[in-house]
Amino acid sequence: MRRILTVLNYLTNMRLSKFFGQTLREAPTESDSASSQMLVRAGYIRQLAAGLYSYLPLAHRSLRKIEQILREEMDAINGQEMCMPVVHPAEVWQESGRWYEIGDEMGRLQDRRGRDLVLAMTHEEVVTTLCKSEIRSYRQLPQMVYHMQTKFRDEPRARGGLIRVREFVMKDSYTLDANFDGLQTQYEAHYDAYHRIGARLGLKLVAVQSDPGMMGGKIAHEFMYISPIGEDSLAICEETGYASNLDVATFRKNPEPADTPAPLKRVHTPGQSTIDKVATFCGVSTRRTGKMVFFMGDFGAEAPPKLIAACVRGDMEINELQLRYAVKAQALRPAEAEEIAAAGCVPGYASLRDLDRTKVISVVDDLIPKSMNLVVGANEHDWHFIGANYGRDFTADIVAPIALAYNGAPDPIDGKPLRVVRGVEVGNIFQLGTRYSGSMGASYTDETGVERPIVMGSYGIGVGRALACVAEEYSDDYGMDLPISVAPYHVVLVSLGRSGEVKEKAEALYHALLTAGVEVLYDDREVSPGIKFADADLRGMPLRCTVSSRSLSRGGVEFGRRRSKNLVIIPLEDAVERIQENITDSFEALHKRLKDLPTWASRPATI
RNA sequence: CGGGGCGUAGCUCAGCCCGGUAGAGCGCUGCGUUUGGGACGCAGAAGUCGUCGGUUCAAAUCCGGCCGCCCCGACCA
Incomplete structure (x- = not known):
């Protein structure tokens, strides 16, 4: 097996002079990350x-x-x-039902007989x-x-x-x-x-x-x-x-410290149509307010779309996925102002009180029933209620955890801030x-x-x-520094100079490495050293070996990690062995991480 | 699908506002010099300016449609 691998390795073109795929000094603008x-x-x-x-x-x-x-x-x-x-026949996707559930994301085509196919x-x-x-x-x-x-x-x-x-x-x-x-x-x-x-x-x-x-x-x-x-x-x-x-x-829902229930009071709040405005106007924290958000729910072909009125505490946002599950809708989208008005609601001053239950499904976050004396809309332009309490002043069809977790929200396990x-x-x-x-x-x-x-x-x-x-993860200003396990080649062999001796020694080392089964990318091009080093840095092979008249005069070839300053001179006759050792060491260093990994057994109890 | 941007040489881009001979750098080809961190000289090749239509004596440039690509959002094993 080893011999077969070696032969395959040997036959593979690993000379940059003949390599398919160029490096670019500048990347095309379309690439981003x-x-x-x-x-x-x-x-x-x-x-x-x-x-x-x-x-x-x-x-x-x-x-x-x-x-x-x-x-x-x-x-x-x-x-x-x-x-x-x-390519699959549509039938199997029809059997599972996903032919009908999935929309434009599915690649569909027909064969010459007009049979539906799925990618x-x-x-x-x-x-x-x-x-x-x-x-x-x-x-x-x-x-x-x-x-x-x-x-x-x-x-x-x-x-x-x-x-x-x-x-x-x-x-x-x-x-x-x-x-x-x-x-x-x-x-x-x-x-x-x-x-x-x-x-x-x-x-x-x-x-x-x-x-x-x-x-x-x-x-x-x-x-x-x-x-x-x-x-x-x-x-x-x-x-x-x-x-x-x-x-x-999920996160812990900590209500604001409880007061005694205040009487419900209707107050004039001209122009205070956002949570921030109304909280400031009433002199309370947004945590003492209730925020209404409207969606149109799609309930499939059987049922008509319906308006959904969702309420979370004023400082929080809606988790649309959880809201969708709570109302058992197939899809949600933000409601248009006309759709909200058609159900008798007033955007900016909406209220769960006096909702037309036949036209609207109402959902409150489970924190709302625990929160006392909230500022909420009065369902009339420029008017709010203060001192509103769930159960006494308003109710909803569904109480469910529909608030979106946020940076700093209390961890459901220990209550400390989530990131x-x-x-x-x-x-x-x-x-x-x-x-x-x-x-x-x-x-x-x-x-x-x-x-x-x-x-x-x-x-x-x-x-x-x-x-x-x-x-x-492994990019720097000069290119990539890939882990030994992922890099296309383990080592890049750079020959510098056109002297007969350098060329000859580099060729010999290249063949010796191939024969030994080392994955080596050989830069045998006749270009300047700067280009070779810059390309080597860019391509991301973790190890680099350089043959030059300078290295030969110092007794061998130069070897080290990509971009490292700690380069050693290795005698030519030891080069293959030393490089192989280094590759082995690199794998071992990487595999040390296997010893201390999270496992299912060690995972924290989840909620 | 909504908002924004872009499309000119292989790559990065200028020229467009203010219509009149299509440009630069890098790359490429040849020759010579050069060789330890993206060298230099000389000579050269290379673009129906995304596409279709309109305006005009004249369109890369102005106007409109379409196509493509990128970013933000919506969407999303």
Whole structure:
């Protein structure tokens, strides 16, 4: 095996003079984040269209390395690699119902016979179809299958280089179990494996509770790379370990100190149509006010859209996802002024008192019933109530936690302030349960002869997105400094000068390294040293070896980490061995992080 | 889908306001000099100015439609 690898290595073109993919002195303006700037400048990726990228040889090598790490970690938890198609017949998506639930984000096309086809957004439907033919008995469970395959999602807005693209390769695995205990076991195995994967990529990943969304199911976690370039907001606490996507974050609701109930009083508040204005006008904190926000809820084809009046404390915002769940709507959008007026409400002075319950669904945050003597609208232009109390003066159809967590909100575990940060979703894990096996009829026969739906889980990691996060984390002013596990090559070999001796020695070392199986990128171009060093810095290989007349006169070749000042001279005859040692050491340093990773067992109790 | 910006040589951009021979730097090709942190000289190639239409004697430039790309928001395994 080793010999075969060596031969393949030897045959691979690793000479920069013939390399496909140029470095750019300046990046095209369209790239934005450090990662996409660097990946474009260093010749890893090229954009073909919005959200569609070509991966040049450097990126392709890195992606293959990431895939190999994923493969090893999936195999380690009993995964079996396979491959499913990118183009699916519409029927399987119709069976699951997602053909109808998902809108323009799904890529749809027709074949020559006019048959509807779907570009894979993910592969639950195909796995479930396979279950129907392959799984018959409880004896065949549990199972775990995975593949690395292209997905297409017609994102309304691709952005951020490789962070949010329309076509991408994902490692997605699927667990099949007889019951929820089995699912839980495989889910926990993935949870731990994902932390190992992060460590091997050199990324610190934070697992946060998340919304299952269109996947269905109940329990879900996202694995986040914390960074300002992230598109998700997270509420985290380092001390308690609480970590949640802001969509589903909870926090302690501490009411303002209780007074004795004041009488309800109608007061004239001319022009005080915002919370800040009315609070100042009435001389109270915004925490003593109630804020009304109106949405139109879409309840599907069966029911007409309906106005939703939501009320949170004046200093807070609405969590639209939780509001949507509370009213069981399929979608929400901000209501237009006319729609609000049509239901008899007065924007800016709206009130839950005297609502027309036939036209409006009213929801209050669970903090509102605990809060006394609030300032709220009087449902009449330029008038508010003071001393309003839930139950006595107004009520709602639904009381639910619909306030959005915020920076400094009390941690639900210990009440200390939560921190809201941005993160990139590198991976996610979902407990699907019987969402797909139920609707598509994938069942097995249990010990007692009863037919039951297979209990499923689904687990994804974006391969290109992982590369983008690594590039983001390991970029500096000169380029990338990639972890040894992800770098396309371990070492860049630079030859300086055109003297016959330097050339000869560099060529010999290049061949010796290849023969020894070292992944080396050889800069044999006839360009100035400055260009070679600048390109080496940019491309991001972690180690650099230089052969020049100067190094030879000092007794060998120069070797060190990228951009390091601590360069050593190694005699030529020891170079291969020393470089191999250094590569090994680099891997060991990286893998030290595997020892002290978060695990499912060690995670904090969540609420 | 709403708001904003951009589209001129392979790349970065100027020219547009105020209509009249299409420019610079980098890159590329050839020759020579140079070789430890993006060298220099000489010579050269390279753009139907996104696209369609309008105004005009004349449009990169003014006007309109469309397309594409970027950013913010909405949206979103």
